[in-house]
Amino acid sequence: MEAEKKTQTTAAQMTDRDLSEQIKKVTKDSHVRAENTELMLSFQRGQVTLAQYKLLLCSLHEIYQALEEEMDRNFTHPAVAPIYFPTELARLESIEKDLEYFYGQDWREKIVVPAATKRYAHRLRQIGKENPEFLLAHAYTRYLGDLSGGQVLGRIAQKSMGLKSSEGLLFFTFPGVSSPNLFKQLYRSRMNSVELTEEERNAVLEEAVRAFEFNIQVFEDLQKMLSVSENQLQNSSTHSKSAKVLQFTGTTIKASPLLRVILGLFVALATVTMGIYVL
């Protein structure tokens, strides 16, 4: 908390050459695009549904698991050490508690990882191994976002889903940060203390734009999954009363009687084939 106070003076001294200013500038348009994704608009309009939030938590789990594992592994790297704040910022544990609240104790068996989320996590693990300085760009994008708009979104989500207190919303709360604004100033001054060559700095800026792009794709992917399952639910209730709805961990697939017979035959055939193979 003392460290947060000290940054008040340094904030006024920032210049255009500061990484924190440059990163904000280069990601400005991407931020607008991220804010205007359907998922983020649902949040802002106070219309976020439980289905949207649960799926978002699944993605955030995969993303923060990769980000925080890579940060932990690289915490002595000169570009990571100054912005390494696990006590104040780490999200993984909070997300896991939220997932348990919504999915129950066996949440690990129930959660889904959509394709765009897998690509984002893969990138995080790759840079953790090959270019740890890029973790700076990703940590900035996620943590400063969570400490900024994320704070408002948490309160909106609580109302939209009619949740009591912080039940299922631990992701949005930072008990180790008394003032998000002061902490963001500290974080920016730490970012500015990282020594990078011109080439490295440009590459970090590019990676920050890419980090926003990954997030946008994650949101669009989630929304697409939800729209598909909603449409299928609607079709199943309006077009075919006998059609059964199969729930595949978050994605809903409608199966007609004919499809179910074909699936049954396929499973039987596979079992017989495996039996012959084993013999």
Ligand code: HEM
């Ligand atoms: C509903 C969606 C969103 C809203 C309403 C929102 C709003 C805001 C606001 C008000 C700020 C504070 C600006 C300041 O303190 O100067 C901010 C900063 C920020 N947001 Fe968002 N945001 C949203 C989504 C996102 C997303 C999806 C990301 C990234 C994945 C993100 C990343 C950031 C970052 C990194 C900052 C810090 C900028 C800086 O000071 O350098 N935001 N946002």
